[in-house]
Structure formats: C-alpha cells, structure tokens
Amino acid sequence: MPLQPVTRRSVPDEVFDQVLGEVVDGQLGAGEALPSERRLAEVLGVSRPAVREALQRMAATRLVEVRHGGATTVRDFKRSAGLDLLPRLLVRRGKLDASVARSVLEARLAIGPAVAALAAARGGPALAAALTETLDRLAGTDDDVERQVHALEFWDRVVDAADSLVFRLMFNSLRAAYEPALVALAPLMAEEVGQVDAYRVLTAALGAGDPETARAAADRVLRPATESLLGALAALAAVPSTHPEERP
Amino acid sequence: MPLQPVTRRSVPDEVFDQVLGEVVDGQLGAGEALPSERRLAEVLGVSRPAVREALQRMAATRLVEVRHGGATTVRDFKRSAGLDLLPRLLVRRGKLDASVARSVLEARLAIGPAVAALAAARGGPALAAALTETLDRLAGTDDDVERQVHALEFWDRVVDAADSLVFRLMFNSLRAAYEPALVALAPLMAEEVGQVDAYRVLTAALGAGDPETARAAADRVLRPATESLLGALAALAAVPSTHPEERP
DNA sequence: GAGGTCAAGTGGTAAGACCAGTGGAGATGT
DNA sequence: ACATCTCCACTGGTCTTACCACTTGACCTC
The missing domain is CATH 1.20.120.530 (GntR ligand-binding domain-like)
Incomplete structure (x- = not known):
C-alpha cells in the first residue's frame, strides 16, 4: 500500500456524517425527533459543543429543524435541501x-x-x-x-x-x-x-x-x-x- | 406599524452574517487571513464557541478554509461555493x-x-x-x-x-x-x-x-x-x- | 549558512454552569 | 367532571475555562 495520507476527520465531522447517514438512509424519517443534544453527546461519547456544531450544520443544510426549547426534528430533505447536498x-x-x-x-x-x-x-x-x-x-x-x-x-x-x-x-x-x-x-x-x-x-x-x-x-x-x-x-x-x- | 413578529437571531447567526458580508462584499479578498477565533470573539463581544460555530458554517459553505494550527483564510467563493449560497x-x-x-x-x-x-x-x-x-x-x-x-x-x-x-x-x-x-x-x-x-x-x-x-x-x-x-x-x-x- | 529545536499562537475538544424558551403534569377553580 | 392556570422539568442557547494538537517561524546549533 502506497502510504496514503492519514485522514484526519474532526469529531463534529464524524457526528455530522453519522446523523446525516441516519437521515438520508431513512432510518430517521421526516418529522421524527432527534435525541437531545446532551443525550446524543452521551451516546456518541463526545462533548455537547461537538454535537451542537454537527446539528447546526445539519440545520444549515436544511436537513433538520431545531427549535429553542423544543425537540430537533428531521425534515424531508428531498423537499428542503439544496444542491450542495448532492x-x-x-x-x-x-x-x-x-x-x-x-x-x-x-x-x-x-x-x-x-x-x-x-x-x-x-x-x-x-x-x-x-x-x-x-x-x-x-x-x-x-x-x-x-x-x-x-x-x-x-x-x-x-x-x-x-x-x-x-x-x-x-x-x-x-x-x-x-x-x-x-x-x-x-x-x-x-x-x-x-x-x-x-x-x-x-x-x-x-x-x-x-x-x-x-x-x-x-x-x-x-x-x-x-x-x-x-x-x-x-x-x-x-x-x-x-x-x-x-x-x- | 402592524406589530411584526420579533426576529430572534442567534449569536452565531449574527456572526456568520457579518463575516459572510465581509467576504461577499470583497472587503476580505480571497487568500486573506481572518483574525483568530479568540480575537474575533473579543472584537465581536461574543464567546469563542459562537465564533467557532459561525466559522464552521463558513467552512461548510466553502467560503473559508480553516487549518488546524494555522490561520483561517478566505476562499474565492465564486469558484468554490455551491448553489446554496445563492x-x-x-x-x-x-x-x-x-x-x-x-x-x-x-x-x-x-x-x-x-x-x-x-x-x-x-x-x-x-x-x-x-x-x-x-x-x-x-x-x-x-x-x-x-x-x-x-x-x-x-x-x-x-x-x-x-x-x-x-x-x-x-x-x-x-x-x-x-x-x-x-x-x-x-x-x-x-x-x-x-x-x-x-x-x-x-x-x-x-x-x-x-x-x-x-x-x-x-x-x-x-x-x-x-x-x-x-x-x-x-x-x-x-x-x-x-x-x-x-x-x- | 543550513539544519534542527522549541516556544508562541492557532484551531480542536471537553466540561460545567447558567440563561431562555417550551410543553406537559399537576393544582386550581368553576 | 371539566376547563383553566401554574409551575417545573427538559430542551436548546450561550458563556467560561481549561487543555490538547498542530503549525509556524524565530532562534540556536553545528
């Protein structure tokens, strides 16, 4: 193997990819609520800011909707996401x-x-x-x-x-x-x-x-x-x- | 005035908009380095996580490039950004x-x-x-x-x-x-x-x-x-x- | 002068605390 | 019994602080 450069994936990147995978693969359907940030952080074994950063990126991509005080819910990405999701x-x-x-x-x-x-x-x-x-x-x-x-x-x-x-x-x-x-x-x-x-x-x-x-x-x-x-x-x-x- | 609903802009949103404005209006040209996260946080009067969240969104939109240990630099958004920036x-x-x-x-x-x-x-x-x-x-x-x-x-x-x-x-x-x-x-x-x-x-x-x-x-x-x-x-x-x- | 070393500064991550909305369980009134 | 109100637990929002990991460039050594 020709010594390929190491891939340095940041923690928020990893979290983002995992949650994104759940959404685009349909394991989390539109309308469903995500676990709370604290709970996700606990389950994934990372800090809350890391989870937060990932969820904010999800929101920026219009894959989820976060509501202050309420639960974060999954959106129908085929109707809301932009071409950047391609x-x-x-x-x-x-x-x-x-x-x-x-x-x-x-x-x-x-x-x-x-x-x-x-x-x-x-x-x-x-x-x-x-x-x-x-x-x-x-x-x-x-x-x-x-x-x-x-x-x-x-x-x-x-x-x-x-x-x-x-x-x-x-x-x-x-x-x-x-x-x-x-x-x-x-x-x-x-x-x-x-x-x-x-x-x-x-x-x-x-x-x-x-x-x-x-x-x-x-x-x-x-x-x-x-x-x-x-x-x-x-x-x-x-x-x-x-x-x-x-x-x- | 017909009592329009209050706009609740989050702190990271505000930071994101400001930095984005500097970039798309050309006050920060491609290749230029942004101030450090700590410095930005100080200047804008917000916490570092808030600045961080905004910068990560900028990076996700491919408007800036952040390098661990190095400076965060502005990219040429017309060549790198996606349609979501429209x-x-x-x-x-x-x-x-x-x-x-x-x-x-x-x-x-x-x-x-x-x-x-x-x-x-x-x-x-x-x-x-x-x-x-x-x-x-x-x-x-x-x-x-x-x-x-x-x-x-x-x-x-x-x-x-x-x-x-x-x-x-x-x-x-x-x-x-x-x-x-x-x-x-x-x-x-x-x-x-x-x-x-x-x-x-x-x-x-x-x-x-x-x-x-x-x-x-x-x-x-x-x-x-x-x-x-x-x-x-x-x-x-x-x-x-x-x-x-x-x-x- | 070329090279290696190291410290200062940068972004990356974590922990903990508190503020600010939301929503439902329970208390209250009719 | 029902409708209403109140309140508190839980959610996301923000800040502080600390420490780790990486890059850079000045400095020191050879």
Missing part, C-alpha cells in the same frame, strides 16, 4: 447511487448546451484561445484521469465565459459531487473525453459567437456518453442486483 | 443584485423546459390532473402574490414528476433564493402568472407525454416575462444608478 447523495456508503447518477447525467446534458449558448454570446476570441490551449493539453495525454481533469477545466472556462453566477454555482456543486469519484468514473467517461474533435468543433462555435451553433456542438459533445451511460444504468436497474439492505 | 448573493444588504437576478432568469429559462421534457416522459395522467387542480386555484385569484405561490406549486409538481434528484435540489435552491423576495417581485412576475392559458397548454402537453411539445410549451410560459425582465435589467445597467458604495 455529493452526499451521489455516493453513499462508498457506493454510487444509480438513480442519482442518472439525474446528474440528465442535468448535465440539459445545462451544458445552455451554458455553451451563453458563453458563445459573451465569450469573444480570448475564450477560443484559452479553450484551444486546454484542448491541446487534453489531446496530449493518454491517461483517462488526466483527460477528465482537462475536460473539467475546459468546462470551467466555458462556465466562466457564460458570465452567469447561477450556472457557476451549479457547476461548482456538480463538480464537488463528481470530483471525489473522478478516478473511479474516468473509464466510463473515456469515450467522451476521447472525442477531441467534437470539443474542437464546440470551441470553434464558441469562438464564432453563434449561440445556437454552440448549443448544438455542446450537445454533440455530451450526448453520446450520456446516452450510453444512461442505457447502462437502465440495464443495471432492470436486473435488480442483490439488495442487502444491510446496516452497519 | 440566496445570500441574490439579495445583499436588502437590495436585489441585478447581475445575479439576470443569471437566475437565464437559468430558469434554460432549466424549466428541460424539466418539463423529463416530466412529460415520466408524469402520466395523474400529473395533468394535479396540475389542473393547481391551475384552477391560480386562475381563481386576482392577488399577484397568491398567484406566485400557486405557480411555484405548479412547478414544484412538475419537478416532482421529472423524477430527477438533481433538478429537485436545484429547484429547492432557486426557490430558497426566490421566496424571501417573492412579495417584492410579485408585481414583476404578474405578467407571467397571469398567462393561465399558456400554463394550460403546458399542462396538456405534460399529460400527453410528449417531451418536445412540453419543452416548447414550457418555453412559451417562461420566455415572455424572462425577456421583458432581462430587457429591464439591461436598461437599468445601461444607466448606472448612483453607486453609493456606502458601508455601514
């Missing part, structure tokens, strides 16, 4: 959630072309130059992971050029969900990042400043891998693998 | 940020039709019935604010039918940004929520289960108000209003 839902207990992955792919396919259209309208020639530079680096390597990184940088620049804060923040959230699994997913995405030609066509369209051409070009970049992966996920769902339902 | 950026010091509002409108116009297309493919006839019910309520009132609420519920159901966690969470985030300003924005959106016919056409398309028809219908619902508001924002930007740059 990384926690995409990979759970170390496994990728197929239905979440599907929705990520769908969202990517819907948003990418829209962002490209905006970027084409606002980018200018400097954008094309920067993108070409990134693409040259992408074309210059055979390593799937490296290609992923360069492709991410490509889209990063496109999002920048789109000059839209909302899309920028969405991209950040999606990226935060994707990056932890980047290495594992690199083989699956190899098909996409290998299509350097499609990226070059997109770059040209962005440089030319025509939104609709850019939108179509972005679609051509994203659609093939999206559809093949969606097909694979559907096939996976059709053969329901063993559903252990184990809990630690 | 509410804090859309309205700053009680004022709507025009460029952020523009990007919200653009994103809404891009995403709404995509969600409608997914919902059409997956909704079924039950969806159309639920939507019709909501629309009847929308048509039954003349109050702009009430109409907004019903329109939000309409889209809420469409998003549900799309059965996509990512779009669901995006919707939650956008809604969290929009709702605080709903009353103020209701007059501006009156044009859109008054178009009950367009909503009915969209509902029919969703019930029919044809994604492309639904996509086009959703576009027709969203585009008119979007374009007129974008135009208004552009005109506003062209006449740069007094730029007080005041700080409290």
Whole structure:
C-alpha cells in the first residue's frame, strides 16, 4: 500500500456524517425527533459543543429543524435541501447511487448546451484561445484521469465565459459531487473525453459567437456518453442486483 | 406599524452574517487571513464557541478554509461555493443584485423546459390532473402574490414528476433564493402568472407525454416575462444608478 | 549558512454552569 | 367532571475555562 495520507476527520465531522447517514438512509424519517443534544453527546461519547456544531450544520443544510426549547426534528430533505447536498447523495456508503447518477447525467446534458449558448454570446476570441490551449493539453495525454481533469477545466472556462453566477454555482456543486469519484468514473467517461474533435468543433462555435451553433456542438459533445451511460444504468436497474439492505 | 413578529437571531447567526458580508462584499479578498477565533470573539463581544460555530458554517459553505494550527483564510467563493449560497448573493444588504437576478432568469429559462421534457416522459395522467387542480386555484385569484405561490406549486409538481434528484435540489435552491423576495417581485412576475392559458397548454402537453411539445410549451410560459425582465435589467445597467458604495 | 529545536499562537475538544424558551403534569377553580 | 392556570422539568442557547494538537517561524546549533 502506497502510504496514503492519514485522514484526519474532526469529531463534529464524524457526528455530522453519522446523523446525516441516519437521515438520508431513512432510518430517521421526516418529522421524527432527534435525541437531545446532551443525550446524543452521551451516546456518541463526545462533548455537547461537538454535537451542537454537527446539528447546526445539519440545520444549515436544511436537513433538520431545531427549535429553542423544543425537540430537533428531521425534515424531508428531498423537499428542503439544496444542491450542495448532492455529493452526499451521489455516493453513499462508498457506493454510487444509480438513480442519482442518472439525474446528474440528465442535468448535465440539459445545462451544458445552455451554458455553451451563453458563453458563445459573451465569450469573444480570448475564450477560443484559452479553450484551444486546454484542448491541446487534453489531446496530449493518454491517461483517462488526466483527460477528465482537462475536460473539467475546459468546462470551467466555458462556465466562466457564460458570465452567469447561477450556472457557476451549479457547476461548482456538480463538480464537488463528481470530483471525489473522478478516478473511479474516468473509464466510463473515456469515450467522451476521447472525442477531441467534437470539443474542437464546440470551441470553434464558441469562438464564432453563434449561440445556437454552440448549443448544438455542446450537445454533440455530451450526448453520446450520456446516452450510453444512461442505457447502462437502465440495464443495471432492470436486473435488480442483490439488495442487502444491510446496516452497519 | 402592524406589530411584526420579533426576529430572534442567534449569536452565531449574527456572526456568520457579518463575516459572510465581509467576504461577499470583497472587503476580505480571497487568500486573506481572518483574525483568530479568540480575537474575533473579543472584537465581536461574543464567546469563542459562537465564533467557532459561525466559522464552521463558513467552512461548510466553502467560503473559508480553516487549518488546524494555522490561520483561517478566505476562499474565492465564486469558484468554490455551491448553489446554496445563492440566496445570500441574490439579495445583499436588502437590495436585489441585478447581475445575479439576470443569471437566475437565464437559468430558469434554460432549466424549466428541460424539466418539463423529463416530466412529460415520466408524469402520466395523474400529473395533468394535479396540475389542473393547481391551475384552477391560480386562475381563481386576482392577488399577484397568491398567484406566485400557486405557480411555484405548479412547478414544484412538475419537478416532482421529472423524477430527477438533481433538478429537485436545484429547484429547492432557486426557490430558497426566490421566496424571501417573492412579495417584492410579485408585481414583476404578474405578467407571467397571469398567462393561465399558456400554463394550460403546458399542462396538456405534460399529460400527453410528449417531451418536445412540453419543452416548447414550457418555453412559451417562461420566455415572455424572462425577456421583458432581462430587457429591464439591461436598461437599468445601461444607466448606472448612483453607486453609493456606502458601508455601514 | 543550513539544519534542527522549541516556544508562541492557532484551531480542536471537553466540561460545567447558567440563561431562555417550551410543553406537559399537576393544582386550581368553576 | 371539566376547563383553566401554574409551575417545573427538559430542551436548546450561550458563556467560561481549561487543555490538547498542530503549525509556524524565530532562534540556536553545528
């Protein structure tokens, strides 16, 4: 084993993860009350401030509702949580959630072309130059992971050029969900990042400043891998693998 | 004054808002170091745990980076923060940020039709019935604010039918940004929520289960108000209003 | 001057106390 | 017997204090 760096998880982090797990796995349903802070601290063997910090983060993520004097109750996270929760839902207990992955792919396919259209309208020639530079680096390597990184940088620049804060923040959230699994997913995405030609066509369209051409070009970049992966996920769902339902 | 309910802001909330303000307003640039927790506690006249809780929330939002033993530094929030930060950026010091509002409108116009297309493919006839019910309520009132609420519920159901966690969470985030300003924005959106016919056409398309028809219908619902508001924002930007740059 | 050492300062954690709301059990009144 | 009121136990909110763990950089040594 190549001496991987030690993971230093803080106590509140640990508590947060545990409670979050109980909530997203449904062991604590919406409306249910959590144990009191003191009780949680006792059960988990940590101090109350540690528990408190974790619960406050849960509240900030809109997963629970704390009421002064009353009990802290679980909320329906699917109706209240924001996109920042995505990384926690995409990979759970170390496994990728197929239905979440599907929705990520769908969202990517819907948003990418829209962002490209905006970027084409606002980018200018400097954008094309920067993108070409990134693409040259992408074309210059055979390593799937490296290609992923360069492709991410490509889209990063496109999002920048789109000059839209909302899309920028969405991209950040999606990226935060994707990056932890980047290495594992690199083989699956190899098909996409290998299509350097499609990226070059997109770059040209962005440089030319025509939104609709850019939108179509972005679609051509994203659609093939999206559809093949969606097909694979559907096939996976059709053969329901063993559903252990184990809990630690 | 109609005896508005008292706002009970907790101490950590207050600290969080203050530090967040310094960061998003640029008074604390990316890379700069924050004062130590003890020093902040002293300056703000609160206890260290209170400061700590606020800083941990800042870290969870990826606005700062805390290092054990080292200083806490400010990150470039535009590159690291997630969509959950949007509410804090859309309205700053009680004022709507025009460029952020523009990007919200653009994103809404891009995403709404995509969600409608997914919902059409997956909704079924039950969806159309639920939507019709909501629309009847929308048509039954003349109050702009009430109409907004019903329109939000309409889209809420469409998003549900799309059965996509990512779009669901995006919707939650956008809604969290929009709702605080709903009353103020209701007059501006009156044009859109008054178009009950367009909503009915969209509902029919969703019930029919044809994604492309639904996509086009959703576009027709969203585009008119979007374009007129974008135009208004552009005109506003062209006449740069007094730029007080005041700080409290 | 390059290197190692150590102390000061930082964030991390714990314990304990008290304040401030909430809600239900019990006392009180009818 | 019922409705109402009162009060207290329990909840989260805040502060104080202390100590541990880590980083940094100044200083000392070679």
